[in-house]
Amino acid sequence: MTTPVTAKPLAPGSTLGIVGGGQLGRMIALAAANYGLKVHVFAPDADSPAFDVAAAATCAAYDDGEALTRFAQSVEAITYEFENIPRETADLLARHAPLHPSADALSTTQDRLSEKSFINGLGIPTAPFRQVDTPDDLARALDAIGLPAVLKTRRFGYDGKGQRIIRTAAEGDRNAIFAEFGGAPLILEGFVPFECEVSVVAARGQDGSFAAFDLCQNEHRDHILALTQVPVPGLAPETAEAAVEIARRIAEALDYVGVLAVEMFLVRDEAGERLIVNEIAPRVHNSGHWTIEGALTSQFAQHVRAVCGWPLGEAARTGGLAVEMRNLIGREAGDWQAILAEPGAHLHLYGKGEARAGRKMGHVTRLLPRAD
Amino acid sequence: MTTPVTAKPLAPGSTLGIVGGGQLGRMIALAAANYGLKVHVFAPDADSPAFDVAAAATCAAYDDGEALTRFAQSVEAITYEFENIPRETADLLARHAPLHPSADALSTTQDRLSEKSFINGLGIPTAPFRQVDTPDDLARALDAIGLPAVLKTRRFGYDGKGQRIIRTAAEGDRNAIFAEFGGAPLILEGFVPFECEVSVVAARGQDGSFAAFDLCQNEHRDHILALTQVPVPGLAPETAEAAVEIARRIAEALDYVGVLAVEMFLVRDEAGERLIVNEIAPRVHNSGHWTIEGALTSQFAQHVRAVCGWPLGEAARTGGLAVEMRNLIGREAGDWQAILAEPGAHLHLYGKGEARAGRKMGHVTRLLPRAD
Numbered sequence: 001m002t003t004p005v006t007a008k009p010l011a012p013g014s015t016l017g018i019v020g021g022g023q024l025g026r027m028i029a030l031a032a033a034n035y036g037l038k039v040h041v042f043a044p045d046a047d048s049p050a051f052d053v054a055a056a057a058t059c060a061a062y063d064d065g066e067a068l069t070r071f072a073q074s075v076e077a078i079t080y081e082f083e084n085i086p087r088e089t090a091d092l093l094a095r096h097a098p099l100h101p102s103a104d105a106l107s108t109t110q111d112r113l114s115e116k117s118f119i120n121g122l123g124i125p126t127a128p129f130r131q132v133d134t135p136d137d138l139a140r141a142l143d144a145i146g147l148p149a150v151l152k153t154r155r156f157g158y159d160g161k162g163q164r165i166i167r168t169a170a171e172g173d174r175n176a177i178f179a180e181f182g183g184a185p186l187i188l189e190g191f192v193p194f195e196c197e198v199s200v201v202a203a204r205g206q207d208g209s210f211a212a213f214d215l216c217q218n219e220h221r222d223h224i225l226a227l228t229q230v231p232v233p234g235l236a237p238e239t240a241e242a243a244v245e246i247a248r249r250i251a252e253a254l255d256y257v258g259v260l261a262v263e264m265f266l267v268r269d270e271a272g273e274r275l276i277v278n279e280i281a282p283r284v285h286n287s288g289h290w291t292i293e294g295a296l297t298s299q300f301a302q303h304v305r306a307v308c309g310w311p312l313g314e315a316a317r318t319g320g321l322a323v324e325m326r327n328l329i330g331r332e333a334g335d336w337q338a339i340l341a342e343p344g345a346h347l348h349l350y351g352k353g354e355a356r357a358g359r360k361m362g363h364v365t366r367l368l369p370r371a372d
Numbered sequence: 373m374t375t376p377v378t379a380k381p382l383a384p385g386s387t388l389g390i391v392g393g394g395q396l397g398r399m400i401a402l403a404a405a406n407y408g409l410k411v412h413v414f415a416p417d418a419d420s421p422a423f424d425v426a427a428a429a430t431c432a433a434y435d436d437g438e439a440l441t442r443f444a445q446s447v448e449a450i451t452y453e454f455e456n457i458p459r460e461t462a463d464l465l466a467r468h469a470p471l472h473p474s475a476d477a478l479s480t481t482q483d484r485l486s487e488k489s490f491i492n493g494l495g496i497p498t499a500p501f502r503q504v505d506t507p508d509d510l511a512r513a514l515d516a517i518g519l520p521a522v523l524k525t526r527r528f529g530y531d532g533k534g535q536r537i538i539r540t541a542a543e544g545d546r547n548a549i550f551a552e553f554g555g556a557p558l559i560l561e562g563f564v565p566f567e568c569e570v571s572v573v574a575a576r577g578q579d580g581s582f583a584a585f586d587l588c589q590n591e592h593r594d595h596i597l598a599l600t601q602v603p604v605p606g607l608a609p610e611t612a613e614a615a616v617e618i619a620r621r622i623a624e625a626l627d628y629v630g631v632l633a634v635e636m637f638l639v640r641d642e643a644g645e646r647l648i649v650n651e652i653a654p655r656v657h658n659s660g661h662w663t664i665e666g667a668l669t670s671q672f673a674q675h676v677r678a679v680c681g682w683p684l685g686e687a688a689r690t691g692g693l694a695v696e697m698r699n700l701i702g703r704e705a706g707d708w709q710a711i712l713a714e715p716g717a718h719l720h721l722y723g724k725g726e727a728r729a730g731r732k733m734g735h736v737t738r739l740l741p742r743a744d
Contacts (some may be wrong), residue, residue, distance in 0.1 A: 012708055012734075014721070017614075030406065035721055053401075053402075054424075055423070229400070305712065310585075311712055314715055319690065319693075348406055349408025352408075
C-alpha cells in the first residue's frame with residue numbers, strides 16, 4: 001500500500017515536477033514559470049521540448065526507480081503531461097511528493113475498460129463495449145455489439161494508434177485480427193453514429209472547486225486533432241450544460257485534482273441531441289490550447305493552480321469572442337512565416353526538431369467575432 | 373571598427389541569446405519559447421531568474437571576453453534586457469551574431485548626455501540639461517538651469533539610483549555635492565513641473581515597420597514604477613498621437629530594431645498639453661508589462677519578433693478594455709494568494725528568492741471595463 005503525501009499550497013519559488021517532456025509539459029512549465037515556480041521535468045527522451053524551459057531536467061526511463069526517487073525528492077509537487085506512465089511509477093512518485101492527478105485517477109482513466117466501466121457506473125452513457133482477451137472473446141463481442149465496431153488496445157493508445165475499425169464481417173478472421181495486436185488486452189467498442197466530437201476541458205481544485213472552459217468542437221484528420229472551435233456551432237444550451245455536468249461528475253467521482261478533458265460524441269437523432277462519452281484524458285489536452293488566448297485563465301495556468309493547491313482561475317471566454325485552434329502537424333509548421341504575418345493569428349511552436357508526418361509541431365489560435 | 377553581422381530571419385529552433393538574467397530576460401525567454409526558439413541567457417549572477425527558463429545559461433561577467441565570445445558563437449541572434457552593459461561588450465557580441473538593438477543605439481541611450489543631445493537634435497524637447505564634470509561645472513549649470521534641479525550620473529542609473537534633487541541654494545556646497553557621486557560623469561537636469569509621467573512602448577522591425585502600444589500613464593513610488601494605467605485618463609487624442617510620433621522618430625533615427633520605451637513628462641499649462649521626453653530605454657520596459665494580457669501581442673513577443681527579423685504583431689489593446697498593471701515590490705509579493713483568488717487579476721511572479729525592499733518581485737495586471 002502506498003501512503004500518498006498530503007498536499008498543501010505550494011509557495012512561489014517551489015519546484016513543480018512534471019513527468020513527460022512533450023509540448024504539454026512544455027506549456028505547463030511556461031505557465032508555472034509565470035507564477036514564479038521552478039520546474040523539474042522528467043522524461044525519457046533527451047530531445048524533450050520541455051527540457052528547454054525547465055530549471056532542472058532528468059532524462060531517464062519511466063521505470064527507472066532510482067531516477068524517479070531522486071526526481072520526486074527534489075520537488076515539492078508532481079504532475080504529469082502524459083497518462084501512459086505505469087501505475088507503479090505513479091505510486092512511487094506519490095510516496096515522496098504530492099502527485100496530482102492521483103495514481104487512482106490515472107489508473108482508472110489509462111485503461112479503456114476500467115474507464116468505460118467507471119463512466120457507466122456513474123450512469124453516464126458510453127459506446128457499448130466488451131472486454132476482448134482472446135479471439136473467442138472477439139467473436140462474441142462482435143456478435144453482441146454488431147458492425148461497424150472499433151477494436152482498441154486497452155492501454156497506451158493515442159492519436160489513433162492501437163486501434164482498428166472492423167466494418168464488415170468479411171474483413172478477415174478473428175484470429176488474424178486478434179493477432180495484429182500482439183496479444184495486448186483489447187476492448188471492442190460499438191461505433192457511435194455521431195454528428196461531431198466535442199470536449200469539455202475543466203479543472204478541479206484541491207478544495208473541490210470546479211471550473212469548466214466552454215465546450216468545444218473537435219475535428220480530427222487521420223485520427224489526430226486538426227481543429228478545435230469554440231463555441232460549438234448550433235448547440236442547444238442545455239446540451240452544453242449537460243456536457244459540463246458530465247465532466248463535473250466524473251471529476252468528483254475521481255476526486256480529481258488538475259485539468260482533465262472529457263471527449264464526447266454529440267449524437268443528433270429523432271430523440272434530439274445527446275452526449276456519449278468517448279474518453280477521459282487525465283491531463284491538459286490539445287482541445288484546450290485555445291484557452292491560452294481565448295479564456296481568462298489558460299488550461300496550463302489552471303492546471304498549475306490546481307496541482308499547487310491554489311484557487312482556480314476564471315474559465316470564461318475572453319471578451320465573448322469565438323475561437324478556433326488549428327494544430328500544425330508535420331510540414332504544416334512550415335507555414336510559420338505566413339502565420340506570423342497574419343493579423344490576429346497567435347502562433348505557438350513547440351521547439352521540436354524534425355517535422356515528421358503526424359507530429360504535432362505547433363498550433364495557431366485565432367480569435368474571431370462571434371457568429372452566433 | 374566592428375563589422376556587425378547582418379541579420380536574416382531566424383528559423384524556429386534557432387537559439388536566441390539574451391544578455392541579462394532578470395525578470396525582463398525571463399519574460400523575453402518565455403515569449404521566445406512560445407515561438408519554438410531556444411534561449412541562451414548570459415548573466416553575471418548565479419541566481420538570475422531567467423536561467424530557470426533557458427535551454428542554456430552562461431554565468432559570467434559582462435567583461436569576460438572569452439565567455440562572451442563562446443556565448444555569442446553558440447546563438448543565432450542576440451538581444452539584451454539591460455542597457456547598462458558596456459559598449460565594448462556589445463561590439464564584441466555583434467562581431468559574432470546579429471545584435472539587436474544595435475551597439476550604436478545602446479551607446480546613444482545609455483548615457484544621459486548623449487541621449488538628451490540626440491533627442492534635442494531631432495527637435496524633440498527634453499528638460500534643460502548641462503554636462504557636469506567638475507564642481508565648477510555644477511555651479512555654472514545651477515546658474516543656467518535654476519532650482520530645483522536634478523543631478524544624475526550620466527550612466528548606469530536606474531530606479532532612482534545615481535540621482536539627487538537639489539531644491540535650494542542652501543543645500544550644501546557644490547564641492548560636497550559633486551563629491552557624493554565619487555567623480556562619475558554627471559548631468560544636471562532642470563526640474564520639469566509635470567502633471568504626470570507617460571510612456572510609449574513601441575517596436576521597430578528589421579524591415580523598418582513600426583508598431584506602438586497604447587500610451588500609458590506611470591506612477592512611481594520611491595523612484596520605482598508602482599502603477600501603469602492604459603489608457604491615460606483625460607488625454608487629448610492629439611497628445612497621444614504626438615507621443616507615438618515622438619517614439620517613431622526616435623526609433624527611426626536610431627535605426628532601432630526591437631522594443632523600446634520612451635518615457636515622457638506630460639505638462640499641462642496655459643499653452644495646453646505638451647510632452648517632454650525624459651529618457652529612452654533601449655529594451656522591453658516595466659511600463660509595457662500590461663501588454664501580456666492587455667494587447668494582442670505582448671511587448672516580449674513583439675521584441676522577439678523584431679530581433680528575429682519577423683513581422684511585427686498587432687499592438688492594439690485587447691477588446692477595448694482599460695488595463696492597469698501594479699508592480700509587486702518587496703513584501704507586496706506576499707499578497708500572491710489574495711491576488712490568485714481575485715477574479716480578473718493576472719498574477720506574474722519572477723521566481724526571485726528574497727523579497728528585499730525595493731526589489732521587483734512580480735506584477736499583477738487587471739483588465740477593467742473602460743471608464744472613457
